[in-house]
Amino acid sequence: MKKSAFWLLSLLLVMSVFLAACSGGGEKASTEKEPKDDGKASGEAQEGGTVTFGYTQPFKGVLSYAYYEGEDDVNALQFMHEGLLKVNDELISEPNLADYELSEDNTKLTFKLKQGVKWHDGEELTAEDMEFAWYLIADPTYEGARFANVAMIKGAQEYKDGKAESIEGIKVVDDYTIEVTVTEPSVNLLENIWVYPEPKHHYGDISSKELPDSDQIRKTPIGVGPFKVKNIVPGEMIEFERFDDYWQGPAKLDGVVYKIIDGSLAQGLVQNGEIDVIEAPKDQWEAIKALDNVNPVEADAMSYSYIAFDWGHYDTKKGVVVSDNKKFQNKSLRHAMAHAIDRQAFIDGFANGLGKPLNTPFPSVSWAKIDDSELNQYEYDPEKAKKLLDEAGYVDKDGDGFREDPEGKPFTINFDAMAGAETSEARAQFILQSWQEVGLNAKLNGGSLKDFNLFYDTIEADDPSVETFMGAWGLANDPDPAGIWLSTDKWNMWRWYSEKSDELIKKGVTFPEDASKDVTEHRQEVYNEWQKLVNEELPIIFFEQRVDPWAINKRVGGVKVTPFGTDEFHKWHIVE
Numbered sequence: 203m204k205k206s207a208f209w210l211l212s213l214l215l216v217m218s219v220f221l222a223a224c225s226g227g228g229e230k231a232s233t234e235k236e237p238k239d240d241g242k243a244s245g246e247a248q249e250g251g252t253v254t255f256g257y258t259q260p261f262k263g264v265l266s267y268a269y270y271e272g273e274d275d276v277n278a279l280q281f282m283h284e285g286l287l288k289v290n291d292e293l294i295s296e297p298n299l300a301d302y303e304l305s306e307d308n309t310k311l312t313f314k315l316k317q318g319v320k321w322h323d324g325e326e327l328t329a330e331d332m333e334f335a336w337y338l339i340a341d342p343t344y345e346g347a348r349f350a351n352v353a354m355i356k357g358a359q360e361y362k363d364g365k366a367e368s369i370e371g372i373k374v375v376d377d378y379t380i381e382v383t384v385t386e387p388s389v390n391l392l393e394n395i396w397v398y399p400e401p402k403h404h405y406g407d408i409s410s411k412e413l414p415d416s417d418q419i420r421k422t423p424i425g426v427g428p429f430k431v432k433n434i435v436p437g438e439m440i441e442f443e444r445f446d447d448y449w450q451g452p453a454k455l456d457g458v459v460y461k462i463i464d465g466s467l468a469q470g471l472v473q474n475g476e477i478d479v480i481e482a483p484k485d486q487w488e489a490i491k492a493l494d495n496v497n498p499v500e501a502d503a504m505s506y507s508y509i510a511f512d513w514g515h516y517d518t519k520k521g522v523v524v525s526d527n528k529k530f531q532n533k534s535l536r537h538a539m540a541h542a543i544d545r546q547a548f549i550d551g552f553a554n555g556l557g558k559p560l561n562t563p564f565p566s567v568s569w570a571k572i573d574d575s576e577l578n579q580y581e582y583d584p585e586k587a588k589k590l591l592d593e594a595g596y597v598d599k600d601g602d603g604f605r606e607d608p609e610g611k612p613f614t615i616n617f618d619a620m621a622g623a624e625t626s627e628a629r630a631q632f633i634l635q636s637w638q639e640v641g642l643n644a645k646l647n648g649g650s651l652k653d654f655n656l657f658y659d660t661i662e663a664d665d666p667s668v669e670t671f672m673g674a675w676g677l678a679n680d681p682d683p684a685g686i687w688l689s690t691d692k693w694n695m696w697r698w699y700s701e702k703s704d705e706l707i708k709k710g711v712t713f714p715e716d717a718s719k720d721v722t723e724h725r726q727e728v729y730n731e732w733q734k735l736v737n738e739e740l741p742i743i744f745f746e747q748r749v750d751p752w753a754i755n756k757r758v759g760g761v762k763v764t765p766f767g768t769d770e771f772h773k774w775h776i777v778e
Contacts, residue, residue: 246778247777248776249454250455250456250776252457253774254461254477255460255461255478255480255768256471257277257460257480258462258465259274259462260462260655261277261440261462262274263437264419264420265278265282265419266279267285268335268338268339268396269413269414272654279425280427280767280768281427281442281458281771282442284425286299286302286313286397286398287299287392293569293679299399300316301314302392310383311384311391312379313380315327315328315329315332318449319426320449321404325401326377329374329378329379330374330402331401331402334400335400336372337372339351341409347692349692350684350685354395355372355382355385356369356384357370357372370383371384387713388712389711393679394680399426405418420434426448428771429455430442430443430444439459439461439462440459441457441460442457444456453773454760454775454776458771463480465622466623468482477753478757479761479768480753481752482751482752484554484557484751485553485623485625487553487751495757496756498751498753498754501749501765502565502567502749503747503749503765505675506675506744506746508673508745510695510742511529511743512527512529512530512671512696513527513697513698513699513741514697516697523689523690523694523697529669532608533740534590534591535590536741537580537740538586538588539587541586542584542639543582544582547582548632548746552629552632559580559746559747560744561744568677568681577734578737580740584639587640588641591641595607595608604638604643605642615643615645615669615670616645616668617633617646617647617669617672618646618647618661618668618670619633619651620653620672621650626651627651630651630672634646647669657671664697673695681710682710683732684708689703689704706732707732709728711725758777759775760773760774
């Protein structure tokens with residue numbers, strides 16, 4: 203899985219393929235997995251010109267796939283860097299910068315890099331750059347969240363723990379060939395293993411801990427993608443120019459500008475041509491998609507939003523979540539809080555209907571999504587919510603309109619949400635009022651919304667004031683929940699520990715004991731059981747499956763929209 207303002211990966215890339223992790227046409231949102239081209243740009247494609255890509259939150263400027271944390275930075279990375287593998291239209295990993303071969307016992311993966319691929323400074327990409335990336339992520343000083351993507355390499359854990367001076371399972375055969383041996387066979391090795399090289403020559407001797415704040419990443423980042431960084435205005439704008447030595451041939455555009463905008467002004471900026479491509483604010487979509495200069499695209503996304511309960515904290519020394527917060531341990535309380543919210547009304551009112559309620563971590567575009575008939579639906583039912591609370595002992599004993607806990611003590615709920623959109627405050631108030639209407643004294647943590655970076659910094663730091671929060675995940679093409687849901691995952695932001703959940707997640711990437719059984723069928727059975735578990739336990743309230751609205755100026759052609767965002771940047775062009 204992957205992160206976005208999503209925490210994305212997400213496009214996170216929590217797993218190896220991002221979220222591009224992570225991050226055209228006016229047609230109705232569908233459950234099709236096929237990406238969509240804008241399809242409406244008419245006229246002859248021109249060489250040259252510049253396109254402006256908009257985003258509504260300031261970027262941190264951590265321009266390295268190994269270290270970035272959110273969609274804000276991956277939006278920039280997608281123009282400048284690529285991985286050894288990519289995801290095709292069927293959501294399957296295939297060769298990109300390298301071909302690969304997997305041994306018969308599924309324990310050795312050999313990458314053969316394409317020759318002549320250049321970094322933006324002219325140096326050639328070699329196998330040592332891929333080796334270097336794995337070592338950075340496995341380094342004992344690494345503070346990022348992607349160790350899960352190298353943990354399967356033989357000796358990586360020992361190297362991370364300081365018990366070995368090298369990683370046993372990595373072997374550089376020659377400049378273009380690298381072998382990696384894993385600890386055990388895994389059905390999704392290609393989807394899970396880290397595939398983004400890092401420029402060893404560019405980083406020099408800077409430690410893994412220091413790299414995220416280094417000039418090499420913040421001021422002079424390089425990649426192997428179609429565009430290279432020309433100028434950075436921290437948090438506001440990045441200017442990219444065409445990289446003429448790009449391995450697939452020079453891009454059609456002269457450059458791309460990544461520009462941060464005030465989300466409330468998106469409609470006007472799109473209308474007057476200041477922004478050419480943007481995932482539009484949903485509360486402005488009806489007006490934006492009607493603009494004469496826009497090709498609108500609605501695409502089912504590989505992502506979902508949620509409201510999390512805070513279960514505890516992350517023990518950095520032991521590398522595991524500790525579910526020691528007793529506040530939300532009562533399952534009836536969690537179920538009641540879900541039934542109290544009219545999710546469809548929220549989607550209709552604040553997102554122009556772009557989405558639908560979801561009750562599992564897999565959106566419908568995932569092949570592993572269980573049928574809804576096998577899940578609790580958590581329909582909007584405030585009377586049921588009240589009954590569940592009554593039965594669990596949450597009752598109003600002092601007559602002030604709000605319920606006390608089962609011990610008769612005041613019971614309040616802090617809620618955190620992000621600022622940035624015109625309706626951010628109204629959305630947060632909708633959630634708060636929903637809970638208040640069933641007698642739960644819910645309020646904004648600190649009395650106000652938080653900006654993008656403060657929001658995530660507060661939650662990742664396990665700030666004790668955080669009790670519930672609204673977030674979202676962008677996911678990778680493979681349904682493996684590891685990276686977000688294991689008890690050892692740093693991005694298990696709700697800090698939920700479940701031995702049964704861990705067991706099923708690990709089982710989902712093993713080969714079936716019966717060698718004649720279809721692997722996908724085996725995995726589907728495991729993931730069905732896992733989805734039923736999290737649907738019943740409800741460690742978070744699964745809120746909505748997202749539909750992403752993209753506004754593409756009619757002067758721009760070649761923009762491909764996928765469940766992960768936009769793609770094929772070297773083909774973008776100006777239409778006459």
